[in-house]
Amino acid sequence: MSKKIAILPGDGIGPEIVxxxxxxxxxxxENGLDLDLVEAPVGGMAxxxxxxxxxxxxxxxxKAADAVLLGAVGGPKWDGLADRSKRPEKALLGLRSEMAxxxxxxxxxxxxxxxxxxxxxxxxxxxxxxxxxxxxxxxIYFGEPRGIGKSPAGERxxxxxxxxxxxxIERIARSxxxxxxxxxxxxxxxxxxxxxxxxxxWREVVNEVARDYPDVEVSHMxxxxxxxxxxxxxxxxxxxxxxxxxxxxxxxxxxxxxxxxGMLPSASLDKNGKGMYEPIHGSAPDIAGxxxxxxxxxxxxxxxxLRYTLDEAGLADKVERAVSAVxxxxxRTPDIYTGNGTEVGTSEMxxxxxxxxxN
Ligand code: IPM
Ligand code: MG
Numbered sequence: 504m505s506k507k508i509a510i511l512p513g514d515g516i517g518p519e520i521v522x523x524x525x526x527x528x529x530x531x532x533e534n535g536l537d538l539d540l541v542e543a544p545v546g547g548m549a550x551x552x553x554x555x556x557x558x559x560x561x562x563x564x565x566k567a568a569d570a571v572l573l574g575a576v577g578g579p580k581w582d583g584l585a586d587r588s589k590r591p592e593k594a595l596l597g598l599r600s601e602m603a604x605x606x607x608x609x610x611x612x613x614x615x616x617x618x619x620x621x622x623x624x625x626x627x628x629x630x631x632x633x634x635x636x637x638x639x640x641x642x643i644y645f646g647e648p649r650g651i652g653k654s655p656a657g658e659r660x661x662x663x664x665x666x667x668x669x670x671x672i673e674r675i676a677r678s679x680x681x682x683x684x685x686x687x688x689x690x691x692x693x694x695x696x697x698x699x700x701x702x703x704x705w706r707e708v709v710n711e712v713a714r715d716y717p718d719v720e721v722s723h724m725x726x727x728x729x730x731x732x733x734x735x736x737x738x739x740x741x742x743x744x745x746x747x748x749x750x751x752x753x754x755x756x757x758x759x760x761x762x763x764x765g766m767l768p769s770a771s772l773d774k775n776g777k778g779m780y781e782p783i784h785g786s787a788p789d790i791a792g793x794x795x796x797x798x799x800x801x802x803x804x805x806x807x808x809l810r811y812t813l814d815e816a817g818l819a820d821k822v823e824r825a826v827s828a829v830x831x832x833x834x835r836t837p838d839i840y841t842g843n844g845t846e847v848g849t850s851e852m853x854x855x856x857x858x859x860x861x862n
Contacts, residue, residue: 505537506813509568511561513546514581514591515786516796516849517574523798523853524572524805530857531809531818541568545598546576546591546786550584557594565598570812571779572804573598575786591786600640604771604779605671606678607639607750608807611737611757611767616830620762620839623734628760633740634686635757636679637750639771641671644747667701667746672708674774679744680716687741691722693729693749705746726753733757758783765797765838768804770811778812780804794848797836799826802856825859 510525512518525540532538543561550556556576565571576591584590598604613621613631621628646664654660676692683690692709694702706723713721724732726749732739733753737760745753758764764784772778782800790796803826810819833844834855840846847855 505539506569507539507541507567508808509561509565509571510540510542511545511565511571511573512542512548513574513576513786514548514578515575515788515791517546517576517786519792519794519796519849520782520798520801521572521574523849523856524801526853526857527802527805527822527860528572530860536813536815536818545573545594547578547581549594550581550589550591554589556581556589556591557597561594562597562601565779566602569777570808571598571602572801572808573779573781574801575782575784577786578788578791580788596644598779599771600645602771602777602779603640603773605638605640605774606675606772607637608682608770608772608811609635609637609750609754609757609767609783610769611635611754611761613761614766614827614830616827617762617766617839619841619843621760623737623760628737631737631760633737633757634682634742635750635754636675636682636742636744637754638667638671638675638744638746639750640747641667642747665699665701665746665748667705669704669708672705673712676709676712676744677715678772679742680712680719683719683742684716688718689720689722689741691724691729691740691743693724693726693743693745693753695726695749696723697725702746709744729753730756733760754783763797763838765800765836766803767800768807770804770807772811776812778808780808780812794850795837796849797838798849798853799836799856802826802853821860822856825856825862828859828862829855 512521611633618625643665646666649663651661694705696702696706758767767783806819806822809815
């Protein structure tokens with residue numbers, strides 16, 4: 504049966520990079536993968552069209568699809584929207600929460616061809632292969648109460664709530680242990696249990712779940728130390744599991760270890776493995792429309808979709824091998840160009856990947 508993929512390009516460089524990923528999907532379709540691609544507006548462009556960054560039709564399409572491919576949302580044009588519920592970022596949070604995509608996988612892999620693009624010394628990052636598992640539908644991003652009100656003394660007071668229930672911690676921990684079992688069997692849980700009660704509970708529940716995975720070596724690290732260790736000696740990590748906000752921050756740091764945030768894909772999965780796939784970078788309004796953006800993070804997100812939702816590990820390998828082959832040939836978008844090889848634009852890079860897949 505044909506698999507339905509919702510294509511949500513979004514804002515900024517979103518349409519350009521998703522366009523290249525769609526070329527990849529179409530190539531796979533021509534080679535026999537039964538896919539039905541349906542596009543819908545999301546983010547600022549959806550706000551401009553429909554007055555809503557996540558229109559009902561887009562949300563229904565995303566929910567009905569087998570998988571969602573998202574570009575990026577947001578930009579300065581919408582940063583000043585007074586109604587916060589209409590902001591492009593809300594569309595992203597709405598999709599995550601409405602689709603119950605609680606497990607966010609953010610791999611940070613250094614392609615050996617790009618070792619010189621990292622700002623860290625090659626020996627610190629060579630061979631880097633980390634998986635960050637970020638809790639995505641809870642924590643301070645969604646906790647209530649939240650708002651901006653008045654203090655008893657009458658001054659303005661802003662507040663958010665960092666809250667996790669036992670079951671929320673347990674399911675993300677299980678997700679991370681399962682992934683660790685398929686990798687190096689080492690899991691580091693990152694928290695702030697020295698200060699926050701919610702993180703004391705986090706640590707307790709992770710340790711309870713650990714009993715079901717005796718083959719996985721578990722460690723715990725405070726988030727400030729984890730940030731330091733990530734830039735000091737990142738190869739000590741195999742899988743990291745952490746809450747929503749810490750995962751947001753640490754995954755950007757981990758991305759830069761690999762040279763460019765333009766290389767890193769992500770998967771956000773629900774309990775049945777249905778997912779939304781997107782590059783971890785943003786909409787990069789400064790380079791939008793110039794054909795300079797790196798489409799590889801989005802193309803690698805397609806590989807994750809093939810692996811995690813479509814059950815096509817062979818095709819996922821094929822896409823990843825094509826990326827590696829094109830990097831071997833020296834093709835580089837500006838973000839990963841360091842003076843060697845050939846500088847190319849977004850669509851040239853996409854075309855090269857398509858050609859390498861066909862080979
Ligand atoms: C990310 C982004 C989002 C987040 C923003 C755009 C809401 O930074 O996916 O990491 O904070 O989760
Ligand atoms: Mg982020």
